[in-house]
Amino acid sequence: MKNSDKPTPDKAAVNKNGKHNIVSPSADAASELKDFFIDSLKDIYWAENALVTALPKMASNATSPALTSAILEHLSVTENQVKRLEKVFELLGESAEGKKCEAMAGLLKEGDSILQETVPGAVRDAGIIAASQKIEHYEIATYGTLSAFAKTLGENDVAKLLTQTLAEEKEADCVLNDVALNTVNMVAAE
Numbered sequence: 155m156k157n158s159d160k161p162t163p164d165k166a167a168v169n170k171n172g173k174h175n176i177v178s179p180s181a182d183a184a185s186e187l188k189d190f191f192i193d194s195l196k197d198i199y200w201a202e203n204a205l206v207t208a209l210p211k212m213a214s215n216a217t218s219p220a221l222t223s224a225i226l227e228h229l230s231v232t233e234n235q236v237k238r239l240e241k242v243f244e245l246l247g248e249s250a251e252g253k254k255c256e257a258m259a260g261l262l263k264e265g266d267s268i269l270q271e272t273v274p275g276a277v278r279d280a281g282i283i284a285a286s287q288k289i290e291h292y293e294i295a296t297y298g299t300l301s302a303f304a305k306t307l308g309e310n311d312v313a314k315l316l317t318q319t320l321a322e323e324k325e326a327d328c329v330l331n332d333v334a335l336n337t338v339n340m341v342a343a344e
């Protein structure tokens with residue numbers, strides 16, 4: 155192999171301190187990332203709609219008033235997140251379309267089985283909190299990734315919307331932590 159045929163390392167990707175620079179993706183990589191991004195948005199759009207259906211059932215099965223109100227409060231936040239995703243699709247020139255999110259379907263199935271395996275009371279409440287926090291953590295991971303993708307693709311308005319939702323999911327997780335610490339776990343331990 156002649157020297158000129160050897161692949162040269164991408165000098166622009168590493169700065170003089172040996173740290174990686176953030177480089178714009180090539181046109182092909184950007185379009186591939188955008189397709190993956192849109193596909194992932196369809197997944198979370200399906201997931202948020204599934205949550206709008208599932209949260210009332212979780213709230214009605216909770217005994218702790220603090221837990222019921224935390225879930226109902228997050229239901230109205232979730233309804234707004236669905237609308238926010240519709241705005242995201244609109245900004246991207248795509249139609250708002252859901253695609254079954256197997257991960258969320260599995261998390262919701264786990265929530266359902268907790269209801270089947272428990273009776274109303276503190277232990278069921280603790281189970282509902284556990285299932286809800288798994289859901290919030292999944293959403294936090296998803297929106298963290300999606301907002302990073304949006305920034306990489308230069309979709310800054312979209313990134314702002316996704317970051318707002320990310321903050322709401324983190325807030326919901328904190329509220330559930332407080333409910334667990336202040337009420338449910340104490341009662342369950344009695």
Ligand SMILES: [Fe+2]
Pocket residue numbers: 202232235293323
């Ligand atoms: Fe959400």
Ligand SMILES: [Fe+2]
Pocket residue numbers: 228232289290293323326
């Ligand atoms: Fe959420």
